[in-house]
Amino acid sequence: MSTNHIRTVITEGVNATDLPRLQALIAICQQHDQIHFPVNVAETPGTALLYYETDTLLGFAYLLGEHNPELLGAVHPHYRRQGIGRSLLQTAQTWCRTRQQESLLVVGLDTIPAGTAFAKAVGGELSFSEYHMVLSNTDSQSSPFLNEEGLSLRLATHNEASEISHLSSTAFGDDPAEIEPWITREILRSNRRFFFIELHGTPIGTISVVGEGEGSIDITTFGILPAYRQRGYGRKVLQHTVAMLQAEGWSQIALDVETDNTNALFLYQSCGFHQQQAYHYFKILL
Template sequence: MDSYNNTICMKLKLDGEDNKAVRTLCAICYEKQKTYLKLELDLKKSQRKENKKDKALLEFLYYENKMLVGYLGVCNFGGDSVQISGMVHPDFRRKGIFRKLYLMAKEEWQRISKAEILALCDHTSTSGIEFINSIGGEYVSSEYKMCLTKKALDGESIHKQEIDSLIKLRLATSEDAAEIEKQTSIYFGKPLNEIEDKEAKVVNMDKEDLENSFIQQGNNFISYMALLKEEIIGKVHISIINKEGFIYGFGVLPVFRGKGYGREVLLATLDILKEKGVDNIFLEVESQNKNALGLYESCGFEEVAVMDYYVIT
């Protein structure tokens, strides 16, 4: 590795040695404070591999005497916002390191994107929240990270016991791209005109872009359409990284809610992940979404961390 004595460097991707250094720093911070860091290193790696056009994936590293003591990552996973998260070694705090990383990152993302900036911080990190407040961050929401309990993971599938289940999951194809984008917009509360604008953009995308954005990419990204008697009623995405399964983008169209279909879709998704031999299954849900929280808890998920989101003005 090159010498980075008291130097900040920006990279479009982490090499193997940098990746190891970031993970080591993350482990040190967790050991000292028991705070959760949402760095998404594996997800960003897979996204870079599959979509080389994405420029909103940046890494900022602060090395002192060849040791990584500060890190800030910038990422975008398809929404209208860019997310930032990072950390500083506990022994090197109160020296302005993270502020330097932030200012360098801010200058760069403003050059390449006008997207809204969201800063992520563990709900229990007083130093992180203090810094976000100092740069004008405004709290907008929180989300729970939930993990399927070992008992539920190892237990017999409830879904398979439901012989009369009418819900089926099928792999999405490029022809489902517009429907997936529309549903994503609905679930995240976008105005109708924004949904229509997104649909128009999807229609005009070429086939390769459609497949890279929405459809199967090995185990790193798999999309499923939820069907009720061959009618699409919802969708779900999964990924498997280092034998850990993740569920996201899950939803059922409003007209089909309140009938137990969401539970069936979730249980069918768990079956797929279990069959793929994952060691853990995770998902994230907004803290205000009481219906979803109740559903996940009833299926065996429990809270392991709370992440706060702040918009940077």
């Protein structure tokens, strides 16, 4: 590959000129590797690193998150093993260091061994893994009567981002200082909804949904406070949420779960979700 006219473009989000080129490259990689790229770059806020030769996009990386960001990316199948991936990673590392980040999570898919091998080769250590799960049964499900047990879902407003952040960080054990800026930003997105899970009017957890385009929607940020677990509330809320989304006309409903979270994994499988692929997160210290 010629080194003439090589340039790497760094943008917050993806502009109207770069977006169709990026979507075309993702489609080529998905077809070649038989994978589902986990981020809708047209909808999900992030920092895009685009590797061009003249006007041809050969590779990209996408940075997500403000604290210890996640890095996803791909290189055109015809241009792999030519240093493009390493060049994008080095650019991402420099970008993170200028923002005083301590580490970077490189995301690899289990269906692409070369990707996980690359993450290890550049010094990444496996931090955790997640399953991407998709609802198997597309037939409409009946919604349980939440109110019979005093359960209800209440849509959060953007003024309640702090309350959602507190519930979420308590349910998941996350640092509130890291989760609140993300929720404050996400709650403003038109394709994202956060709900309070309430028991007799008292918030006991959160659940969120985010549209990913083309009839697909993800369930995220689903957590019940520890004092209210093992009572069947999570199952009823999940079934209710699935029935709500099906009634809205979503054709694919998905969620992610850490592979070692056996309780949540059992719940999702028993509610009709199956594992589509696994993501492995490799930490690189900066």
